[in-house]
Amino acid sequence: MANEVKRKIILHWNCRGLSEFPEVIRLHGSHIQEIYLKWNKLTTLPSWIMELFNVTNLYMYGNLIKQLPTEFGEMSQLTVLDLSANKLEQVPVCIGNLSNLKSLLLNDNLIERLPAELSQLSNLEILSLSGNQIVALPEWTGSLPRLKELYVDNNKLKELPNRLTMAAELAMISACSNRLRYLPLNGFLSAPCIRFDANEYLNYVSYPLLFQLLSRLQMTAIHDRAALAFGCFKTHYNTNVLNTNIKLYIEMKGLYETNDDVIIELPRQLLRVHEAHENVTCSLWELALRKVYTERYKHTLDVSPTNVTILYKPLSKNIKPDFTWSSMNYALYSLLTNGPASICVNSQCQQPIFTEAWIIIGISRHAESMITIALCCSKSCATAFATCSNTTIKLHWHSIN
Known part of the structure; x- marks a missing residue:
């Protein structure tokens, strides 16, 4: 030896x-x-x-x-x-x-x-x-x-x-x-290859992420959900886990013979959601998060059927916790550090979304029979996106918790 x-x-x-x-x-x-x-x-x-x-x-x-x-x-x-x-x-x-x-x-x-x-x-x-x-x-x-x-x-x-x-x-x-019950709703800065087969309770995908996944496949549309991930996007839901998260009941109305009504679970970061037509005031907590974040970072999202462009960079080279940061609530600091749940999908807006959103749910014409969710920062942005976008068949939904 x-x-x-x-x-x-x-x-x-x-x-x-x-x-x-x-x-x-x-x-x-x-x-x-x-x-x-x-x-x-x-x-x-x-x-x-x-x-x-x-x-x-x-x-x-x-x-x-x-x-x-x-x-x-x-x-x-x-x-x-x-x-x-x-x-x-x-x-x-x-x-x-x-x-x-x-x-x-x-x-x-x-x-x-x-x-x-x-x-x-x-x-x-x-x-x-x-x-x-x-x-x-x-x-x-x-x-x-x-x-x-x-x-x-x-x-x-x-x-x-x-x-x-x-x-x-x-x-x-x-x-x-x-x-997995959900994937991150925001688009990925680096547009990575994401493999997530055999997550049987994952039953929807966000609007920005869908187009990133399609661009990875070099496709603009798919007719078989298994092309994105085998063993996902089913209609059943396990009610025994993550019960604190917001869950939405979606009425499919028999659009597809094999699809019953569906329950989806939102990321735990989202604490309050609204339908596109709801005219309510955004919380001061959410507005504060958006204000602080946009002063420190530039984070934009541009989505099209052939491309997803994301820009993220600190506006200051030395963004570190200082006296002001340390005096903030830890939850606020964590949310800012971990990044927004999404960027508003209204291309004219680009506001970050942390805990509160106006949600549009539909079936994308780019991914047949698969539920897609889009997040907007306000009623006006949700209305504009719903009016201008012809990419989805909009579905009715309501919160069940």
């Missing part, structure tokens, strides 16, 4: 029945750059592993690892870490210190949540968490500045973080086989 270590820079010791990390690597392997110890019987890693200062890629797939030593966080040179198919119930917080990490693979463990320490991974490009027990992703996943690919298939997710819509580099989101 020593001779093999001495003459190699990439060490392949997969399937060797190892129950401990071989100390021969410590003695003779200071030059090793990549280590493959897949399908062994390791339960942890030694504290001296931080002495392997040239290792950039570490593959520990298919072991019995339950925890890592705190010293592991000193391996700041690591760029790839694969701990998939182990016995991790919690993500070791020391991983948050791996400042150069680009790929973190934690598939097929027993993880239920992500620690806040992972938000420090400013160079992370690939985060793969499929096959765990995660119920909710933290909003900060959308603030990882270089995140390009996010894989969270086969978890227990009920929603995706709204802040992902503002992730500048995101090219892929895969969230198949979860428990």
Whole structure:
């Protein structure tokens, strides 16, 4: 083993029945750059592993690892870490210190949540968490500045973080086989490829996101909903979860033989909704959110059947919590940081929408038999959009909670 270590820079010791990390690597392997110890019987890693200062890629797939030593966080040179198919119930917080990490693979463990320490991974490009027990992703996943690919298939997710819509580099989101009730309503800044098959309670999509999905398929219309996602857009609804969210009862009126009336669930950020004809006053809370947000960010949405253009940028280079921010209600700060639920779909408006919206629900002629929802910031914008847009068959709805 020593001779093999001495003459190699990439060490392949997969399937060797190892129950401990071989100390021969410590003695003779200071030059090793990549280590493959897949399908062994390791339960942890030694504290001296931080002495392997040239290792950039570490593959520990298919072991019995339950925890890592705190010293592991000193391996700041690591760029790839694969701990998939182990016995991790919690993500070791020391991983948050791996400042150069680009790929973190934690598939097929027993993880239920992500620690806040992972938000420090400013160079992370690939985060793969499929096959765990995660119920909710933290909003900060959308603030990882270089995140390009996010894989969270086969978890227990009920929603995706709204802040992902503002992730500048995101090219892929895969969230198949979860428990999603809705996707973010706003368009995504980076227009990523989104895979969300087998989310059986996901039964509608927003107007801006629909056109982003269609543009990804290089199509202007679809006649089969399965082309967007297989196993979604059904009529049934699970009433046992997320009962605090607003739910809307939609009358289909027999438009399609196989479609009964439908219940849809709105994102938890929305606290109050109105029909397009309702002439009510917008809350001061919502108006304050819009005012503060538009003073700090430029966020616009332009939707057409062939293109979705989104612009998002801070108007000030140094937007950080200061005395004014810290004195605000935490909920207000969180809403502003996580971004609006949508931008008003009236192209002449572009106001951000946070907690209150005028909603138009219909069947898009670009996606036959699929429910589409459009959000406006006021009655006047909703009326203008409903009058000028000929893209939907408008449906009647009412709130059931």
